[in-house]
Amino acid sequence: MLQSLVFGGRRAADRYKLSNLLFHVRTMSAVHKDTTFFFRQLFDTVSSTYTYLLGDKKTGEAVLIDPVLEHAERDAKLIEELGFKLIYAMNTHMHADHITGTGKLKSIVPGTKSVIGKDSGAQADIHLLDGDLVRFGSHELLAAATPGHTNGCLTYICHEQSLAFTGDTLLIRGCGRTDFQEGNSETLYKSVHNRIFTLPDEYVLYPAHDYRGQTATSVAEEKKYNPRLTKSLAEFVEIMDNLNLPYPKMINKAVPANRVCGLF
Numbered sequence: 001m002l003q004s005l006v007f008g009g010r011r012a013a014d015r016y017k018l019s020n021l022l023f024h025v026r027t028m029s030a031v032h033k034d035t036t037f038f039f040r041q042l043f044d045t046v047s048s049t050y051t052y053l054l055g056d057k058k059t060g061e062a063v064l065i066d067p068v069l070e071h072a073e074r075d076a077k078l079i080e081e082l083g084f085k086l087i088y089a090m091n092t093h094m095h096a097d098h099i100t101g102t103g104k105l106k107s108i109v110p111g112t113k114s115v116i117g118k119d120s121g122a123q124a125d126i127h128l129l130d131g132d133l134v135r136f137g138s139h140e141l142l143a144a145a146t147p148g149h150t151n152g153c154l155t156y157i158c159h160e161q162s163l164a165f166t167g168d169t170l171l172i173r174g175c176g177r178t179d180f181q182e183g184n185s186e187t188l189y190k191s192v193h194n195r196i197f198t199l200p201d202e203y204v205l206y207p208a209h210d211y212r213g214q215t216a217t218s219v220a221e222e223k224k225y226n227p228r229l230t231k232s233l234a235e236f237v238e239i240m241d242n243l244n245l246p247y248p249k250m251i252n253k254a255v256p257a258n259r260v261c262g263l264f
């Protein structure tokens with residue numbers, strides 16, 4: 001029987017069995033993936049920032065993306081309760097609206113290393129470049145340079161789980177503003193179109209903020225419904241030039257603090 005499947009038995013019944021077999025192989029590998037990958041979305045109501053805890057349930061290694069200073073104790077407690085060991089406290093970029101928790105986490109969870117993009121100009125133990133991989137247990141995040149909101153903005157892509165953490169580059173039905181730090185709307189547009197909209201449609205996207213109670217989106221949704229990034233480059237630049245948003249309340253405190261890992 002196996003021989004007829006492998007060597008091209010052409011009967012319909014055999015083809016049915018072959019597709020069933022392949023289905024089971026795929027299902028088994030998906031289940032296997034899900035059993036070791038841990039994911040938790042956390043929230044700061046003051047700055048509307050999402051922090052993401054990712055872990056490998058087998059090895060216990062975990063990473064935090066975009067932790068907020070005021071929640072460092074909360075995050076460290078959760079990590080301990082879940083039996084994880086925090087190895088990296090990472091930022092998607094040098095934030096302007098809140099102080100990062102990476103410095104404090106380093107002091108309360110010994111062994112943790114801080115991570116940020118090299119082009120951010122911020123201090124950290126590890127500076128990432130485009131294409132670098134961040135490994136925790138058997139899982140990995142690919143750092144993709146997506147400048148435009150700031151120079152050092154990175155999107156962390158987890159291909160094996162079909163998801164990505166977009167920081168402020170791409171927000172749900174929106175995007176990061178480009179009117180301070182090293183903001184450049186043309187650069188942001190190209191980052192999104194070249195590095196995020198080129199991912200498979202089904203990839204789930206997790207932003208650094210949401211101001212309307214939404215938690216996640218997908219490549220397909222944003223390609224279809226993003227009111228800014230579905231426009232032409234010229235229209236996008238026009239939209240971004242006319243956002244007229246007030247500066248973040250914390251900007252004068254947050255940016256200098258985040259240059260030194262939130263320790264000031």
Ligand SMILES: N[C@@H](CCC(=O)N[C@@H](CSS)C(=O)NCC(=O)O)C(=O)O
Pocket residue numbers: 047095096097168174175176177178209245246247248249250
């Ligand atoms: N009101 C908030 C700041 C809101 C804000 O400016 N958000 C940033 C991301 S944090 S740098 C942004 O890019 N927003 C884009 C948008 O369209 O809302 C505060 O005072 O902290």
Ligand SMILES: [Fe+2]
Pocket residue numbers: 093094095096097149168176
């Ligand atoms: Fe930001």
